[in-house]
Amino acid sequence: MNFLTVKNGEVFYRNEIEFLNRNDFQDSVLNALTSGYRMIGLFPVDKKNPNKIVSILSDSVSSSLYIIGCEIPGNKLEFESFANQFPQTNYFECELAENFGYKPVNHPWLRPVRKQNIILGNQLYKFFNIDGDEVHQVAVGPIHAGVIEPGHFRFQCHGELVYHLEINLGYQHRGVESLMLSANPNQRIILSESIAGDTVVGHTYAHCSAIESMTDTQVNLRAQLIRSIAEELERIAMHLSGLGGIANDIGFALPAAAYGRLRTLVINSLAFLCGSRFGRGLFVYGGVRFDFNDENLKQIKGNLEIIKKDISAINDFFFSSTGALLRFENTGIVSKDFAVKIGLVGTAARSCGIELDTRIHFPYGAYRYFPVSPVTLSTGDVFARARLRALEIDESLSFISEQLENLPNGKIISDLNKLRINSGVISIVEGWRGEIVHTAFTDEEGKILQYKIKDPSFNNWYGLSLALRKTAISDFPLCNKSFDLSYAGHDL
Amino acid sequence: MIDEIRLRILQRNSVIQDVGAALLPKLFRGLPVIGDKPCPDGCKKCAEVCPTDAIKTDPLSIDLGLCLFCPLCEEVCPEKIIHYTNNFNLAVDKREKLIVTKETEAVSPEKASEKIKKYFGKSLKLRQISAGGCSGCELELNALSNVNFDMGRFGIEFVASPRHADGVVITGPVTKNMAHAAQICYDAVPNPKIIILFGACAISGGIFQDSEETERKFLEQNKIDLFIPGCPPHPLTLINGLLNWLDKK
Incomplete structure (x- = not known):
C-alpha cells in the first residue's frame, strides 16, 4: 500500500502524501477499511482546490494513522462510495459531497449534513417516510423543550415504537x-x-x-x-x-x-x-x-x-x-x-x-x-x-x-x-x-x-x-x- | 428511604443565600477597570491583541459587548492599566452602557418601568433560544436551576414553550440556519415580552462577528431589554442583572 504512515501529532510534509488516480485510491481505501481501519477524515488538502482529496484512516492496534491522496482531474468529481460495504464512511462522504460538490456514486443514502433539506448542490432532500396503518410521523425541533441546542428530529413511528429516526442538523453552523x-x-x-x-x-x-x-x-x-x-x-x-x-x-x-x-x-x-x-x-x-x-x-x-x-x-x-x-x-x-x-x-x-x-x-x-x-x-x-x-x-x-x-x-x-x-x-x-x-x-x-x-x-x-x-x-x-x-x- | 435521607444530608445546604454578596474566585475575569495611569506613547498593544476588536485606544475603552473576558489585554499591558476584577455585576439595559472607560466604576441596568415591574416583577418565565450558542452559555443557563443558584426562588424560571413565556433569552451569534426558527419562536411569545441577550455572541457576534454564516437582522429589528456580557456569562451575572432590573433587591 502507498499510505503515508504517521503517529498522532507527528508532522509530515505535504509532498509525502501520494496522490493516486481514482481507481487506485478506491482500492487502497477499500483495502484499509477491510483491514479494520477506521476513517477519520475525507476532505481536500486545499479548500479552494477540491480536485485533490485525502483520506485519513486510523488503526488503533498499531497506533498509526494512514494518509492517502487522490487527484481527480476535471469537473467530474466522483468516486465509488465505500458506504455500502463500510457504513462508517457514509457521513464523511455526505460531508464531502455537501461541501465540495463531490458525488459518491452508488451511495446508499445521501443526506444533508449541515444544509437544510438540500443535497448535491440544489436537489431537494425529502425525509424518509414510512406508510401504513397506524404509522405516523413525529417532527421535533429545531427548538426543543429545554435549554439545549437546536436540531431537528423526524420519527417514523408505529404506535409507541420508533421504526426510524432521522436527525437533521446544521442549525448551529457558524463557519x-x-x-x-x-x-x-x-x-x-x-x-x-x-x-x-x-x-x-x-x-x-x-x-x-x-x-x-x-x-x-x-x-x-x-x-x-x-x-x-x-x-x-x-x-x-x-x-x-x-x-x-x-x-x-x-x-x-x-x-x-x-x-x-x-x-x-x-x-x-x-x-x-x-x-x-x-x-x-x-x-x-x-x-x-x-x-x-x-x-x-x-x-x-x-x-x-x-x-x-x-x-x-x-x-x-x-x-x-x-x-x-x-x-x-x-x-x-x-x-x-x-x-x-x-x-x-x-x-x-x-x-x-x-x-x-x-x-x-x-x-x-x-x-x-x-x-x-x-x-x-x-x-x-x-x-x-x-x-x-x-x-x-x-x-x-x-x-x-x-x-x-x-x-x-x-x-x-x-x-x-x-x-x-x-x-x-x-x-x-x-x-x-x-x-x-x-x-x-x-x-x-x-x-x-x-x-x-x-x-x-x-x-x-x-x-x-x-x-x-x-x-x-x-x-x-x-x-x-x-x-x-x-x-x-x-x-x- | 434511609439511603435517600443519607443522600439528602450529604447535600447539606448548598444554595447561595445572598446572590449579591457571593464571592467569585480571584482569577475570575469580571468587570474590567481601567487605571488612571496614562498609556505609554503610541502603545496599542491591548487593542492589537484583542481577538474581537473590543478595545479602542485614545482614550482607552473596552466594549463589554464584544469582550470575551480572555486574559490577553491584561497580560500584554506594559503598565498594568487594564485589570479584570472578579465583579460579576455586568448586566445593563442599553448597548452603549457596555463601553467601559477610565471613569467606569460599575455598570448596572436602569430599573425597569413600572409597567414591566407590574407584569414580570413577581413571576418571569423565559424561553431560551440557542441560535449558534456553543453550549457554554446553555450550560450556564442550565446551572441557574441547580441547587446552588436556584433561580426559581425568585420567581424566574425557564419554560418549555414560548407560549408559556414572558420573554426570550438568546444565546449564540444567530446563525443563518437558526434565524427563521428564532423569529418564529419570538413571535409565538405573547405580548408584552422581553428579549435578553446572553453572552458576547448574542450581543455582538463575538468571535463570530465576521462569519458569513450569521444573520442578525432579527436582533437589530427588536428592542433588547437586557444585555448579559461574558463568554459565557456567570450565572450570577444574569440573576443579579434581573433582580436589579426588576428592582427585587
Whole structure:
C-alpha cells in the first residue's frame, strides 16, 4: 500500500502524501477499511482546490494513522462510495459531497449534513417516510423543550415504537473551519474554545497540539500535566452533568440535584486554576497560561475530597434504584457489531464493548508517561452509557489525585517557532465525549491552508438514530441524554 | 428511604443565600477597570491583541459587548492599566452602557418601568433560544436551576414553550440556519415580552462577528431589554442583572 504512515501529532510534509488516480485510491481505501481501519477524515488538502482529496484512516492496534491522496482531474468529481460495504464512511462522504460538490456514486443514502433539506448542490432532500396503518410521523425541533441546542428530529413511528429516526442538523453552523483560515493566532485559540463550549479543553488541546507540532515546539512536562488535569476535570464535570441530566430525564430529582452540586465543585476548581469555569484562557501555544500554586491547589484538592467522599454514595443510590434500572436496561441498544460498522467513538463505543480511547491507543502529551486504565462495558444500552460515565469519573479522579501529588517543576510556556511550510499534522485528543480530530495543512508561506475539525458527535449522531429503532418514542429524551452529543461540535 | 435521607444530608445546604454578596474566585475575569495611569506613547498593544476588536485606544475603552473576558489585554499591558476584577455585576439595559472607560466604576441596568415591574416583577418565565450558542452559555443557563443558584426562588424560571413565556433569552451569534426558527419562536411569545441577550455572541457576534454564516437582522429589528456580557456569562451575572432590573433587591 502507498499510505503515508504517521503517529498522532507527528508532522509530515505535504509532498509525502501520494496522490493516486481514482481507481487506485478506491482500492487502497477499500483495502484499509477491510483491514479494520477506521476513517477519520475525507476532505481536500486545499479548500479552494477540491480536485485533490485525502483520506485519513486510523488503526488503533498499531497506533498509526494512514494518509492517502487522490487527484481527480476535471469537473467530474466522483468516486465509488465505500458506504455500502463500510457504513462508517457514509457521513464523511455526505460531508464531502455537501461541501465540495463531490458525488459518491452508488451511495446508499445521501443526506444533508449541515444544509437544510438540500443535497448535491440544489436537489431537494425529502425525509424518509414510512406508510401504513397506524404509522405516523413525529417532527421535533429545531427548538426543543429545554435549554439545549437546536436540531431537528423526524420519527417514523408505529404506535409507541420508533421504526426510524432521522436527525437533521446544521442549525448551529457558524463557519468555524473557514474562520480558522482567516483568523490570527489569538483568534484561533478562542475559536477552538468555542467549537463546542462543553469541550473547551478537549478542542483547544487538539488545536494547540497541532500548531505546536507544526512549529516543532516542545511543551514542558509540567504544562502537559496541567493540560491533562484540566482535561480530566472537564471529563468529570461533563460526566456529572450528563448523569444529572439522565436522572432528570427519568424524573429522579434527588440524584439529579446531587450530581449537579458536585459538578459545580469541579467547574469551580477549573475557575480556581484559570478564572473560567470551562477552562477558557488556560491554553496558549507552547503550554498553559496559569499554574498551580499553594492556594489554588488547596482549594482544588478540597473540592476533589468532597467529590470523592460523596460520589460513591450517590452512584450507589442511583444505580441500585429499581425504578432507574428498569428505564436504563435494554433501552436504546447498539450492538457491538453495529457500533463497529458505523464507526462509533468515545463513551458510546466503549459502552458497546469497543476498546477505543485515544489516551491509550494514540497517546499524546502527559498520557504517554502516565497512562489511564481503559473502561469498557458491553451491553450498549442506556445503562452501559450511564454506568460507563460513572466509572470514568472514578478513573479521572484517581488520575488527577496522583498527578497533583507529583507535579514536576518547569516552565509552563515554551517559545513558539514559525509554522513549517508545506506541512500537515493530525492531532487527536480524547475529549470527554470521545475522539476529537484536528487536521491542519500549511502552504508554501507557512500559512494555514486547510483546517479540518471532527468532533466525536460527527460519528455518534448516527448511533443515536440506530439506538432508537424499536425503542419507545417516550424513551427518546433518555437515549439522547445517554449519548449526550454536541450540536455545535457537529455543525461547526 | 434511609439511603435517600443519607443522600439528602450529604447535600447539606448548598444554595447561595445572598446572590449579591457571593464571592467569585480571584482569577475570575469580571468587570474590567481601567487605571488612571496614562498609556505609554503610541502603545496599542491591548487593542492589537484583542481577538474581537473590543478595545479602542485614545482614550482607552473596552466594549463589554464584544469582550470575551480572555486574559490577553491584561497580560500584554506594559503598565498594568487594564485589570479584570472578579465583579460579576455586568448586566445593563442599553448597548452603549457596555463601553467601559477610565471613569467606569460599575455598570448596572436602569430599573425597569413600572409597567414591566407590574407584569414580570413577581413571576418571569423565559424561553431560551440557542441560535449558534456553543453550549457554554446553555450550560450556564442550565446551572441557574441547580441547587446552588436556584433561580426559581425568585420567581424566574425557564419554560418549555414560548407560549408559556414572558420573554426570550438568546444565546449564540444567530446563525443563518437558526434565524427563521428564532423569529418564529419570538413571535409565538405573547405580548408584552422581553428579549435578553446572553453572552458576547448574542450581543455582538463575538468571535463570530465576521462569519458569513450569521444573520442578525432579527436582533437589530427588536428592542433588547437586557444585555448579559461574558463568554459565557456567570450565572450570577444574569440573576443579579434581573433582580436589579426588576428592582427585587
